[in-house]
Amino acid sequence: MNDKNSNKKNKKRNRAIMRSAILLVLIAAIGYTIYNSVTAEDVSLLKVGDEAPDFxxxxxxxxxxxxxxxxxxxxxxxxxxxxxxxxxxxxxxxxxxxxxxxxxxxxxxxxxxxxxxxxxxxxxxxxxxxxxxxxxxxxxxxxxxxxxxxxxxxxxxxxxxxxxxxxxxxxxxxxxxxxxxxxxx
Incomplete structure (x- = not known):
């Protein structure tokens, strides 16, 4: 009986760890996306009618x-x-x-x-x-x-x-x- 309870506790703990890890990865990804959009340089896109950049x-x-x-x-x-x-x-x-x-x-x-x-x-x-x-x-x-x-x-x-x-x-x-x-x- 002790083994069954121990296995259940281990499974619950492993699931909790896995869920926490996934949550942390998601939070990090969202944070990175927000950081990139806030700090991104203004890239001027070439459009029809613009002067063609010389090279x-x-x-x-x-x-x-x-x-x-x-x-x-x-x-x-x-x-x-x-x-x-x-x-x-x-x-x-x-x-x-x-x-x-x-x-x-x-x-x-x-x-x-x-x-x-x-x-x-x-x-x-x-x-x-x-x-x-x-x-x-x-x-x-x-x-x-x-x-x-x-x-x-x-x-x-x-x-x-x-x-x-x-x-x-x-x-x-x-x-x-x-x-x-x-x-x-």
Missing amino acids: VLVDLEGEQHRLSDYQGEGVFLNFWGTWCKPCAKEMPAMDRQYEVYKEQGVHVLAVNIAQSDFEVQSFADQYGLSFPVVIDKSKSVMSAYNINPLPTTVLVNPEGKVEKIITGEMTEQDIESYMASIKPE
Whole structure:
């Protein structure tokens, strides 16, 4: 009889300990969430109509690309990664449309997010990309543009303003109409 009472007491004690532990974890999680929202810095999100943040990145050939150098022309700014399947699917269509629009003042800058030169060069070679491919090694451009998820494309009009922000994979028809929308008059 003593063993039964002892087992019941142990089970009750173990349940009480477990409930207390769960309660403490929940309180800690709520406290952390409140602390984060109170102390979070104001992150200004990039919006349509904003001035596109200027940057300088180097392409796979060693050439520097400064966004402000494209003033007066449209820039199709595509953020991507080699591991991103939708990115890989849209690259050939972007390249075909770039061939159509590059003489009309629309430029493509494909901004890879912090991968190695070897990975990015292999990808560019595999797809035969003709537009400049740059690598954001420090993720500073990604942060300035608040990029999440990949792929994300930012259309910059000839005045240097954000015309449109597209997240996710684009069809070739989408790409064509987006490039046409940022073509200088």
